[in-house]
Amino acid sequence: MRPTQLPSLLDRLASLTAIRDTELLEHSLLRTLLPMLGVATCQLYRVNERHEFLRAIRFEREISAQGEDSARITENIERVLHQVDVPEDIQLLIDVVRQNQQPTFQSLGQAVCNVFPLLGGVGINGYLVFESRRPLAQSEETLVRGILSVYRNYAALLEESQRDKLTGLLNRHSLDQNVDKLLTSIVADQLSHNQPDQAQDSAASPRQYYWLGIVDIDHFKQINDNFGHVIGDEVLLLVARLMQRSLRSSDLLYRYGGEEFIVITASSERAAAGEQFERLRHAVGKHRFPQVGQVTVSGGYAQLDGHFSAHEIISRADQALYQAKRAGRNRIFSYAELIEAGVLKEASYGSVELF
Ligand SMILES: Nc1nc2c(ncn2[C@@H]2O[C@H](COP(=O)(O)OP(=O)(O)OP(=O)(O)O)[C@@H](O)[C@H]2O)c(=O)[nH]1
Structure with a gap:
């Protein structure tokens, strides 16, 4: 130099x-x-x-x-x-x-x-x-x-x-940054797939879609009340590890709040995303936690669609999570399926124009 x-x-x-x-x-x-x-x-x-x-x-x-x-x-x-x-x-x-x-x-x-x-x-x-x-x-x-x-x-x-101190997972601050970046690249991808000459390419390699899921530990307050906060923290850490292990290396897992996590997963179809969330739920549900025994999680997921803001997508996943809790917990619901079944009504958000 x-x-x-x-x-x-x-x-x-x-x-x-x-x-x-x-x-x-x-x-x-x-x-x-x-x-x-x-x-x-x-x-x-x-x-x-x-x-x-x-x-x-x-x-x-x-x-x-x-x-x-x-x-x-x-x-x-x-x-x-x-x-x-x-x-x-x-x-x-x-x-x-x-x-x-x-x-x-x-x-x-x-x-x-x-x-x-x-x-x-x-x-x-x-x-x-x-x-x-x-x-x-x-x-x-x-x-x-x-x-x-x-x-x-x-x-x-x-x-x-960018990491949460207790679980070592990505924290909420990095979620905000990553979701915005991901939505920008999804918009670009949606636009490029709308071009006529891209149609054949998509036949060769299946197009990837992204889903955002909120996963919440069931009755976590009772765990804290019955066993104390130290054990509660241990449960949080173990649930994080179990979920991380059940996900693929390309999936992203964040600690969103106290006992709430966010998962971002990619797949070519909704059913495969649903299976991924089910694997995660089983991984937690079948584990025997020291002292506590069984711990379950509930969740809701929605597609990361470039037409909507991060806030709107998280709100959709949250509505599906609410329904999963209402239906008895230990289950993960798809927002799209709840709309199709008439359980939820599509909110009229100010959608993002893709021209
Ligand atoms: N040990 C521990 N507890 C936490 C932490 N963050 C939040 N909590 C506790 O998590 C509990 C969440 O309780 P709720 O929101 O009532 O939900 P829940 O008891 O899990 O019930 P459902 O979600 O309806 O199944 C509260 O008691 C919080 O104090 C944490 O970092 N460590």
Whole structure:
């Protein structure tokens, strides 16, 4: 790195630590690193603790001359959430990095492929992959490691602020952020599927829909009253773990309030979403809790539809939850099915125009 690049690097690091959103932080990391290394494209893969790929970001930066003294910089960010496809040669390099817990570099003809691990609290939680025209100099490798260390420390702080202290689940604050982001991408998806040339694509890979469910522990007040708050807290923690284990790595689980949780799950049809919620209910219901015995949960779920706001969708799931409680608890109801059965009436919300 040239000394003249130092102020720019410090600026970049300052902006990096001003960000309060994990994915924006990832984008900013790539924006900081790529120009420093003169690299045009790079991929960032995120993995969970079971080393399953959660998401991938492909970042591309193109500089084209505009006039004698000016250049135009175009950035393109592509984000893959489900079915992350990792090319075989990259997968092999990732396996080496995972094994050694150290970066690895491999010549690919004229270019060199560089794979750096992203470290989280309990080990590797991602990989940074980019091609450079020549092997990185020692000083460049040190620079990447340094920036990744700043990123790691800051990402850990950010992650902590998004978690509920008792259960370790995502908290309500991160729910608000994520639901808004998800709704924006659902709107984009709905619009693209309305294009005539998208119809055949959807036949090849089934379209994914998202559901939001509110799950509430039944008679939790009695648990507190009969066994005390410490046992009540233990039940909350165990219920959270049981639900988390019954969900897939791509599903999201939040602690929404005291004994209320929110689940976001994706599937190609409503029945599959219903089965997912049933698995979750069974996972809790069949467990024997120390001292307390059986604990059950009730829930209601509604589709995350880009025509409605987050508030409207949560209210729909809540109405279905209310019906599940009324019907005797230990059951999970679908808002759409309650509407079809005439139990609930569709509220006339101010719907979001999709033109
Ligand atoms: N131990 C513990 N209790 C909590 C926490 N947050 C909320 N609660 C308690 O959760 C209970 C919720 O009670 P209610 O809303 O009456 O609902 P319920 O008893 O679960 O009854 P139903 O939902 O109708 O089945 C209250 O007694 C709260 O004090 C917490 O973090 N720890």
